[in-house]
Amino acid sequence: MNRILVAADGSKYSKKAIFKAKQLATSLNSEVVVITVANIWDNVYVQNRELKTELGKTAISHAQKVLKEAEEIFEGFPGKFSTVYKTGDIVDEIVKYAEEGDFDLLVMGSRGLGAFSRTLLGSVSxxxxxxxxxxxxxxx
Structure with a gap:
């Protein structure tokens, strides 16, 4: 059985990636794991402790929403499906999890939620x- 990892951030492209992974996994009888990574350490220049706490809570809440949407998309999926949430550097966590998890394929959107998403391939991708x-x- 193949293992497919889907990197999701809640953008319209990551939602398309989730749907594509479901389509592939259904036809290939594959296991699917959807991963989202909250980069809560991104705000190292914010000195206000309460603001950092709120930013972290917002990132975690967003990650939970992304995974809940993925679960809804995979509702009724006949194969094995799970979600995983990580914190840290987005690229590092995706690459590490994909390689350590012995996945055969990573599916992700071409653009994410970043500032330059409308002009070029997403920096994470x-x-x-x-x-x-x-x-x-x-x-x-």
């Missing part, structure tokens, strides 16, 4: 492609 050792399917 681009970095993952250059650092990962497994096959990657980029969904537009």
């Amino acid at each position: 681009d970095k993952v492609i250059h650092h990962i050792k497994i096959s990657v399917l980029i969904v537009k």
Whole structure:
């Protein structure tokens, strides 16, 4: 059985990636894991402790929402499905989890929630492609 990892961030492209992974997994009888990573350490220049706490809570809440949406999309899926939530550097966590989890394919959207998402391949997608050792399917 193949193992498919889907990296999701809640963007419209990551939702398309989740649907594509479900389609592939159904036809290939594959296991699917959806991962989302909250980069709560991104705000190192924020000095206000309460603000940092709130930003962290917001990131965690967003991650939970992304995984709940993935669960709803996979409702009724006949195969094995699970979700995982990580914190840290987004690219590092995706690459590490994909390779340690012995996945055959990573599916992700071409653009995410970043500031430059409308102008170029998402920086996360681009970095993952250059650092990962497994096959990657980029969904537009």
